[in-house]
Amino acid sequence: MKIEGTAAIVTGGASGLGNATARALAAKGASVFALDIRVDDAEPVEGVTYLAADVTSEEDVQAAVDTAAGSGSPLRVVVNCAGIGPSTRTVGKTGPHPLDLYRKVIDVNLVGTFNVLRLAAAAMGRSEPLEHGQRGIVINTASIAAYDGQIGQVAYASSKAAVVGMTLPAARDLSSVGVRVMTIAPGIVDTPMLATVSEEFRAGLAAGVPFPKRLALPEEYAQLAVSIVEHDYLNGEVIRMDGALRMAPR
Numbered sequence: 001m002k003i004e005g006t007a008a009i010v011t012g013g014a015s016g017l018g019n020a021t022a023r024a025l026a027a028k029g030a031s032v033f034a035l036d037i038r039v040d041d042a043e044p045v046e047g048v049t050y051l052a053a054d055v056t057s058e059e060d061v062q063a064a065v066d067t068a069a070g071s072g073s074p075l076r077v078v079v080n081c082a083g084i085g086p087s088t089r090t091v092g093k094t095g096p097h098p099l100d101l102y103r104k105v106i107d108v109n110l111v112g113t114f115n116v117l118r119l120a121a122a123a124m125g126r127s128e129p130l131e132h133g134q135r136g137i138v139i140n141t142a143s144i145a146a147y148d149g150q151i152g153q154v155a156y157a158s159s160k161a162a163v164v165g166m167t168l169p170a171a172r173d174l175s176s177v178g179v180r181v182m183t184i185a186p187g188i189v190d191t192p193m194l195a196t197v198s199e200e201f202r203a204g205l206a207a208g209v210p211f212p213k214r215l216a217l218p219e220e221y222a223q224l225a226v227s228i229v230e231h232d233y234l235n236g237e238v239i240r241m242d243g244a245l246r247m248a249p250r
Contacts, residue, residue, distance in 0.1 A: 001076060001134060001232055004029030007068045008077035011035045011055050011116055014042040016191035017141065018081035020218035021225050022048045028226060030077060033068045035061075035116075037082075055082045055112030061119050069123045076127070076136040078120040079225050083109045083141065083159075085193070087152035102155045109159035110166075113140050117170060117181070125177035134232060135178040139225050140167065142185040144240060148247035160185070164238050171236030180235040182228050187242025190215040210244040 008025045012018030013034025019042070022034040026047030036042065039050035051067065053060035069075045084105060090097050117138050124136035142163040149157025163183060171181040188194075188205050194215070206214045224241055228234050 001130065001137065001229055003077065003226065003229055005073055006030050006076035007071045007073040008032045008079070009035060009064060009068050009075065009116070009120060010079045010081060011053075011112070012080075012082035013048070014039050014050060016081070016193070017186070017189065017218050017221045018079070019043075019045075020222040021079050021081060024219070024222035024226050025077060025079075025229075031068075031071050031073045033064060033071075035064050035082070055080075055116055056107050058115060058119070061115050065119050065123050069127075074127045074136075075120065075123050077229055078116060078136070078138040080113045080116050080138070080140045082112055085153075085156045088155065089152050090154050097154065102158075105155035106159050106162075109156070110162045113163055114166065117166075121174050121177065121179045124179050125174075129178055132232070133178040134180070137180040137182065137229055138170075138174075139228055140181070140183045142183050142238060144185050144187050144242045144245060144247060146185055150247050151250045167238055168236045175235075180232075182234055182236070183238040184221060184224055184228075185238050185240045185242070186216060186221055187240070187245045188215050189221060190217055208245065208248070209242075212243055214243075216241060216243065 008030040010018050010022040013022045014036035022032045026032045032048045034048050034050050035053040039052050042050045051064050053064050088097050127135050140163050143160040145153050145157040146160035146164045167183045
């Protein structure tokens with residue numbers, strides 16, 4: 001599927017994976033609508049329109065989908081990058097894992113992803129079909145924590161494992177309207193979340209990657225997302241982008 005001349009939605013688009021993906025899609029000629037909970041400090045990018053939206057809100061997401069679909073270019077691409085990753089053990093020194101925190105992680109990472117998926121796919125389904133009946137693609141973001149969740153990642157790993165589990169049935173559901181569904185499961189990516197840790201800690205993380213022995217770059221995630229959009233036969237699958245890393249317990 002050609003990206004040029006389409007509209008695209010990227011969640012978590014103000015920073016990290018989402019911002020890199022928004023930039024990459026805009027560079028390919030898409031009109032990109034980058035959603036984030038806060039967009040006031042987002043760096044302006046040609047071809048990218050920032051929209052303040054909570055992915056767990058039906059009203060916010062529907063408004064963003066309506067804006068993208070009504071932009072004059074058909075909505076063909078959605079990349080879900082919005083997510084949170086607090087770390088808390090199931091039972092820690094202060095007691096059991098707070099249930100409200102667990103619910104919040106599931107709500108943002110899983111329910112938010114599905115909320116965007118369902119509303120965007122509905123809009124795509126009303127667009128004019130391309131060759132072989134294709135109307136668009138939704139790319140979700142999981143994590144290698146879905147498979148190798150570490151100590152303290154019980155909520156995060158649960159949410160990302162559910163995103164993995166959503167991939168195939170969602171692709172099967174949406175085959176009738178010509179919308180593909182794919183998931184990327186990144187390893188350790190050099191995003192703003194790592195900006196506060198020491199260089200020594202970052203070096204330790206990089207040393208654990210079999211090859212290449214470095215952290216992944218947000219631009220590499222974006223490159224993979226663009227490749228998936230353009231490869232029409234990729235559907236219903238999860239791709240690990242992790243340098244062959246398998247996470248240790250901690």
